[in-house]
Amino acid sequence: EEQEEDVLRELRLFLRNLTERLMVDRRFKAFTKPVDIEEVPDYLMVIQKPMDLSTLLYNIDEHKYVTVDEFLSDADLIWQNALEYNPDRDPADRHIRHRACALKDTMRVIIRDELDKDFQRICEEIRESR
Numbered sequence: 784e785e786q787e788e789d790v791l792r793e794l795r796l797f798l799r800n801l802t803e804r805l806m807v808d809r810r811f812k813a814f815t816k817p818v819d820i821e822e823v824p825d826y827l828m829v830i831q832k833p834m835d836l837s838t839l840l841y842n843i844d845e846h847k848y849v850t851v852d853e854f855l856s857d858a859d860l861i862w863q864n865a866l867e868y869n870p871d872r873d874p875a876d877r878h879i880r881h882r883a884c885a886l887k888d889t890m891r892v893i894i895r896d897e898l899d900k901d902f903q904r905i906c907e908e909i910r911e912s913r
């Protein structure tokens with residue numbers, strides 16, 4: 784009903800704000816757009832589910848996410864893919880893996896510090912009811 788749509792509207796506002804704050808962080812520039820398949824022709828042979836911050840924003844506006852955990856399932860792909868595709872000891876791989884770990888930690892700290900636990904539970908109740 785209407786109260787449920789009010790809750791999901793507020794979730795989308797929180798998720799957009801979180802995603803936009805990550806997009807403007809210079810550490811996360813490599814994560815803002817899909818990996819360029821022309822630049823990296825073997826990327827889709829290694830990574831089954833590409834994900835990036837601009838695609839998260841698109842999904843939010845498409846009302847894909849009813850809970851924070853559904854959003855995190857996609858958001859986690861960004862850093863997981865980076866760790867998987869860039870595993871070597873060389874400095875370039877180590878640099879993108881360091882940034883991937885910073886993305887993972889930054890996201891979770893913002894959610895823990897800024898998302899009300901009761902609000903999260905209400906979203907989960909809406910998901911279970913549908």
Ligand SMILES: COC(=O)[C@H](Cc1ccco1)c1ccncc1
Pocket residue numbers: 813814818822823864865868869875876879
């Ligand atoms: C999330 O970004 C990536 O996984 C690409 C992979 C990549 C390899 C070559 C070109 O791009 C990346 C970008 C910047 N620095 C390291 C790796």
